[in-house]
Amino acid sequence: MNQPVVLQQMKSKLNGKDFLQISDFTKDELMDLIEFGIKLKNMQKLGEPHRYLEGKTLAMIFEKSSTRTRVSFETGMYQLGGMAQFLNKDDIQMGNGETVADTAKVLSRFVDAIMIRTYGHDIVVELAENATVPVINGLTDDAHPCQVMADLMTIYEKKGSFNGLKLTFVGDGNNMSQSLLMGCAIMGIDCYIAVPKGNEIKKGIFQMAKEKAKLSGAKIVQTYDAQEAVKAADIIYTDVWASMGWEGDLQARLAEFADYQVSEELVNGAKDDYLFMHCLPAKRGEEVAAAVIDGENSVVFDQAENRLHVQKAILATLV
Template identity: 75%
Template sequence: MINPVVVQHMRSKLEGKHFLKLADFTKAELMDLIRYTIQLKNMQKMGEPHPLLKGKTLAMIFEKSSTRTRVSFETGMYQLGGQALFLNKNDLQIGNGETIADTAKVLSRYVDGIMIRTYEHAIVEELAVNASIPIINGLTDDFHPCQVLADLVTIYEKKESFDDLKLAFVGDGNNMAQSLLMGCAIMGIDCTIASPDNSQVKQEIFSQVLEKAAVSGAKVEQTNDPVEAVANADIIYTDVWASMGWNGDLEERKKGFMKYQVNDALVTGAKDDYVFLHCLPAHREEEVASSIIDGDHSVVFDQAENRLHAQKAILASLL
C-alpha cells in the first residue's frame, strides 16, 4: 500500500498549487515529486490500487494535439480513481469570444483541476489567476514542465543521482530546451545547449536559469558548437527542429540544422555510458540518426512511460 506519510507530505506542500513552470518550484519540491513518481510507478507495476483521486475530475483543454500528453493524463486520472474530460478548442466557448477569465471561473465550479496544452504561456497564467482550482501546464510555446519532470525521473532512475552530471541538449532552443535548462539549473545538473544563433533560448528565460544555477551550483551555457556541448556528456537530448505551429521554409530550416543532428560521429565525444533522451515524436534521420534513437544508449521509451507516472504524481499532489 502507498505510504500515507508520503502522501500527506506531498499534499501539505503542493495541494491547491498550480504547475505552470519549473521555476515556481524548489529543488526539494521537485525531488519530492520525483520520488513520489517512482513510488506510484512501483505501485502500478505491482498491481497495487491507489485511488487517491476517487471522485475527482480533470478538464483537459487541447489547443495543440498530442499523443503522450492526452493518453498519460487520461490514463493517470483513471488509475488514480478519477476521470478526465477531453476538451478541444471546438468544444469550448473560448474560440467564440468567451474570455479566458470567464472560462476559468466556470470550469472551477465543475471540475477539480484543469490541464491545458496551448500556445501562448500568458493564457496559462491568466487561467491560473482566475481559477480557484489547480492549473497544470501541459505545454506552451515557452515551457513544457510536465515533460521535464518525467525527464528528471528518467535521469534519476538511470544515473541514481543528479550529482556530477552533464546534460547536452542539441537542436532548437524551444520550449523543451528552456524547461530542460531550468530543470537542470534547479537540480544542480550541468547543462549545455547547442543551437544556431537564431534559435537559442530566450534571453529573459536564460537569465532566470542563471539565477537558479547560482543557487544550485550548476554550470549552464549556450553554444553554437554541438561537439563542444556533447563533450563528456552523461545525457544527450534532442527534439524536433520545427516545433508544432512553426511556419516557415522547412527544407531551408533542415539545412541550417544539419550539423546539429545527433549521430554516431557526434556522440563519440560523450561518456561511454551516456544515455540518449528525446521527448518524442521523433523524426529519424533529421534531428537524430536511427542508429542512436534505436541503439543501446537510448531510453526514450522508458522516458515516454515516465510521463504517465510523473503526471500522476502531479495530479495526486495538486488535486
C-alpha cells in the same frame, strides 16, 4: 483511500498550487514529486491500488494535439480513481466567444483540476489566475514542465543521482530546451545548450536559469558548437527542429540545423554510458540518426512512460 504519509506531507506544501513552469518550484519540491512518481510507478507495476483521487475530475483542454499528453493524463486519472474529460478547441468556447478568464471560472465550478496544452504561455497564466482549482501546463510555446519532470525522473532512475552529471541539448532553443535548462539549473545538473545562431534560448529564461544555477552549483552554458558541447556528456537530448505550429520554409530550416543532428559521429564525444533522450515524436534522419534513437543508449520510451507516473504524482499532490 488512506493517503501515505509522504503524500500527506507533500499536500501540506503543494495542495492547490498550480503547475505552470519548473521555475516555480524548489529543488526539494521537485525531488519529492520525482520520488513519489517512482513510488506510484512501483505500485502500478505491482498491481497495488492507489486511488487517491476517487471521485475527482480533470478537465483537459487541447488547443494543440498530443499522443503522450492525452493518454498519460487520462490513464493517470483513471488509475488514481478519478476521471478526465477531453476538450479540444472545437468542444469549448474559450477564445471564440468566451474569455479565458470566464472559461477558468466556469470550469472551476465543475472540475477539480484543469490541464491545458496550448500556444501562448500567457493563456495558461491567465487561466490559472482566474481558476479556483489547480491548473497544470501540458505545454505552451515557452514551457513543457511535465515532460521535464518525466526526464528528470528517468535520469534519476538510470543514474541514481543528479550529482556530477552533464546534460547536453542539441537543436532548437524552444519550449523543451528552455524547460530542460531550468530543470537542470534547479537540480544541479550541468547543462550545455548547442543551437544554431538565431535560435538561442530566450534571454530572460536563460538569465533566470543562471540565477537558479547559482543556488545548485550547476554550470549553464549556451554555445554554437555541438561537438564541443557533447564532450564527456552523461545525457544527450534533442527535439524536432520545427516545433508544432511553426510556419516557414522547411527546407531552409533543415539546412540551418544540418550540423546539429545527433548523429553516430556526434555521440562519440559523450561518455560510453551516455543516455540519449528525446521528448517525442521524433523524425529519424533529421534531428537524430535512427541508429542513435534506436540504439542501446536510448531511453526515449522510458521517458515517455514516466510521463504517466510523474504526472500522477503531480495530480495526486496538487488536487
